[in-house]
Every structure is written in C-alpha cells, then in structure tokens.
Amino acid sequence: MLSFIALALLALALPIECQNLLKHKLNIIILAGQSNMAGRGGVANETSTGIGTWDGVVPPQCQPNPSIFRLSADLAWVKAREPIHADIDARKTDGVGPGMSFANAVLTKDPNFGVVGLVPCAVGGTTISQWQKGEFLYEQLVKRAEMAQQSGGVYRAMLWYQGEADTVNEEDVELYKGRLKTFFDDLRSDLHAPLLPIFQVILASGEGPYIEEVREAQLNIGLPNVKCVDAKGLPLEPDDLHLTTQAQVRLGEMLADAYLRFKPRSLQSNNVPTPCSNFVPFFIITAQFIWIILTFS
Numbered sequence: 001m002l003s004f005i006a007l008a009l010l011a012l013a014l015p016i017e018c019q020n021l022l023k024h025k026l027n028i029i030i031l032a033g034q035s036n037m038a039g040r041g042g043v044a045n046e047t048s049t050g051i052g053t054w055d056g057v058v059p060p061q062c063q064p065n066p067s068i069f070r071l072s073a074d075l076a077w078v079k080a081r082e083p084i085h086a087d088i089d090a091r092k093t094d095g096v097g098p099g100m101s102f103a104n105a106v107l108t109k110d111p112n113f114g115v116v117g118l119v120p121c122a123v124g125g126t127t128i129s130q131w132q133k134g135e136f137l138y139e140q141l142v143k144r145a146e147m148a149q150q151s152g153g154v155y156r157a158m159l160w161y162q163g164e165a166d167t168v169n170e171e172d173v174e175l176y177k178g179r180l181k182t183f184f185d186d187l188r189s190d191l192h193a194p195l196l197p198i199f200q201v202i203l204a205s206g207e208g209p210y211i212e213e214v215r216e217a218q219l220n221i222g223l224p225n226v227k228c229v230d231a232k233g234l235p236l237e238p239d240d241l242h243l244t245t246q247a248q249v250r251l252g253e254m255l256a257d258a259y260l261r262f263k264p265r266s267l268q269s270n271n272v273p274t275p276c277s278n279f280v281p282f283f284i285i286t287a288q289f290i291w292i293i294l295t296f297s
Contacts, residue, residue, distance in 0.1 A: 026069070026077075026117035026153035030145055031085075031099045032131075033162035035124030036201070038085040039097025040237065041245035052093030058082045061249045062100040067107055070099075070118040075147050077117065085120045092124045096245045098201075101252025102159065102259075109260055119148050127165045127172065128179045133186040142190050155193050159255055161201035161231075163218060164241060168208030177217035184223055197225045197264050199255050204231035205241045225264050229254050 031037055042055040062082050070080035073087040080103070083094035103116040121141045130137050149155060166172045188196050203215050219228055234247035243251060 026115050026148065026151070027113060027156045028117045028119060028145070028148045028153040029099070029103065029156055030119045030121060030141070030158040031097070032121040032141055032158060033160050033201075034122060034126045034165060035089070035092065035241075036164070036204075036231075036243050036248075037097060037099075037122035037159065037161035038089040038092070038120070038124050039083050039095050039099070039248060040093075040124075040242035041096030041248040043093050043095040043237070043242070045239070054083065054093055054095040057245060058096065059101070059245060059249050061104055061252070062096055063104070065104055065107060065116075067114070068100070068103045068116045068118065070120060071144055071148050075144065077151065080116075080118055084118060085122055088120045089123050096248045097122075098159065098161070098248050098252035098255060101249045102255045103252075105253045105256035106259060109256065117148055117153050119144050121145075122161070125165055126162065128162060128176055128183065129172070131162070131183050132179060133182075133190070138183070138186070142187070145191055149191075155191060155196055157197040157199055157259055158187075159199050159201070163203050163214045164206045167203070167206030167210040167214050170210065173210045173213045173217070176214055177221065180217065180221060181223060184221070184226065195225050195264055197227070197259070197262060198223075199227050199229055199258055199262075201251065201255070202228050202230040202232065204234050204243065204247075205236055207241065227258055227262055229258050 040052075042057050043052045044055070045052050058081075064079055064081045066079075068080040069077045070084050072078050073090070080100060082096050082100055084099050085094045085097060099118050099120065103118060106113055107116065121137070121144055123137060126137060129135075131141075132138060145155070163176070166176050184198060188194050200218060200221070202218050203211055205211065206214065215232070221228075229251070231243065231247075231251055234250060235244045236242060236247070237244055
C-alpha cells in the first residue's frame with residue numbers, strides 16, 4: 001500500500017511529459033561514437049576564430065516528436081530535439097546527427113513501436129582506445145544506459161559511428177579491430193545484454209590516410225548481431241570529414257531501415273543476465289496479485 005502511495009505521489013510531482021513516460025516501456029536506443037554520431041550537420045567553422053557555429057536548420061525528418069525522448073546529461077528524460085548531443089559533446093559545437101531522423105523514421109514505418117528513449121553518449125574526436133572498459137567514456141556510457149533501463153526502459157539497439165580519429169596512426173589501425181571487438185563484448189557483458197543489436201556505421205571519411213584500413217576492420221568485425229551500415233558516398237561538409245545535414249538525415253533513415261529489417265536471435269533475452277527464461281504464466285501472476293490484495297486489505 002505504501003509503495004502504491006509513493007508511486008502516486010511521484011507521478012503527481014513529475015511534469016506531464018514525464019508522467020506519460022511512466023505509462024510506457026521506453027525503447028532504449030544508445031547513440032555512441034565520435035563527432036559524426038554527435039552531429040556536425042550544419043556546423044561551419046569561422047575562419048577568423050576557428051569556433052564552429054550551427055546554422056540552426058532542422059529538417060522535417062528531425063523535428064521533435066511527442067514519442068521521442070532523450071536522456072540529458074543530468075540523467076533526466078526530456079523531449080528530444082536537435083542538437084541532441086548539445087549537453088554531452090559540450091566542448092564542441094553540435095548540429096544535426098542521425099539520431100532524430102532514425103527515431104522519426106522508425107516511428108513512421110512502425111506506428112506501433114512505442115516510445116523511443118535516445119541515450120546520447122558520443123563525443124567528438126575520440127579514439128577507440130578511449131572507449132575501452134575503465135576509461136571515462138566507457139563508464140559514462142554504461143552509467144547512462146543503466147539509468148535509462150532502470151527508469152523503465154528496454155535495450156533495443158546501439159547506433160555506433162566512430163573511427164575517423166583512428167585513421168591517423170598505423171599502430172592504431174593495426175589494433176583497431178581487436179579494440180572494437182573488446183569494446184562491444186565488454187559493453188554487452190556489463191549491460192547484461194549479450195545479444196544487444198549494434199548497428200555500426202562504416203566510415204565515410206577520416207582524419208588520416210588509413211580510412212580504407214579502418215573500414216576493412218569494421219566490415220570484418222565478425223560478431224553476432226552487429227550489422228554494418230556504410231556511410232561511404234554520403235555528402236560531406238567543406239571540411240571533408242563531417243556529414244552534411246542532409247547526409248545525416250539519410251544516414252538516420254538507412255539505420256532505421258537496417259534496424260527494422262534486422263531479426264535478432266532473441267531480443268527478449270537482451271536484458272536477462274542468465275540464460276533462464278523470465279516468462280511467468282499469466283494465471284500465476286493473477287493468483288499472486290489476488291493473494292496480495294486479500295492479505296493486506
């Protein structure tokens with residue numbers, strides 16, 4: 001009885017948008033990687049100051065949607081709007097990324113999908129070594145993903161776009177595939193989601209000369225439930241590194257198509273730390289519920 005009263009008081013204290021979240025199970029989509037996942041669409045560097053400015057243009061495919069939320073830097077669910085990494089990749093100027101167009105495309109093509117909970121974690125200029133277990137970015141990702149799940153969410157996928165910073169040094173290129181595998185394996189283990197679908201964007205550009213070598217490592221990752229979406233050929237900003245706004249929109253739609261076509265071996269087991277089934281027959285749940293009511297009434 002006390003638990004019911006506490007939940008009722010909590011609901012009254014929350015804003016209307018967050019109250020609505022209590023009625024739905026959030027479909028958690030983790031967004032991680034570096035600048036092209038954080039979003040640089042529409043961002044131009046001022047030649048005099050070197051400081052980036054965003055043109056503020058939000059395409060129709062990236063407009064806010066009452067069924068799309070994002071986990072803010074202070075771990076609160078808020079209505080998602082571009083730029084969704086503004087308080088995560090806070091040291092850089094963020095613009096349009098693929099997250100909003102992905103979420104809107106999924107909801108358009110699957111009206112019964114439910115509420116989307118985007119968990120932005122990408123930070124520009126980061127190497128794969130900075131995403132290893134024990135490093136700040138990795139631990140923050142796990143913390144944010146766990147908080148999203150604890151607030152009533154279910155892991156559905158991670159969208160991953162990283163590697164441009166690893167095209168500079170030959171040694172980093174040689175170690176890239178092993179580090180990437182370790183990152184994916186550790187993350188799935190720490191989130192108790194061994195079959196978490198990961199949609200990896202294959203590089204369209206890079207900071208150094210080894211773009212094709214990193215692409216090859218990404219394409220041959222060889223892990224289950226890791227699907228590749230190739231960004232090669234999408235239009236780039238004048239810096240020849242970051243995707244344009246329209247390219248980001250297209251990438252989000254490509255990721256949505258890949259996600260909706262994907263058939264994981266067992267999506268239901270993603271949040272179960274053991275191989276045991278968590279299915280409980282309805283009549284047993286009902287009987288237990290009636291017993292609790294009779295006992296404490």
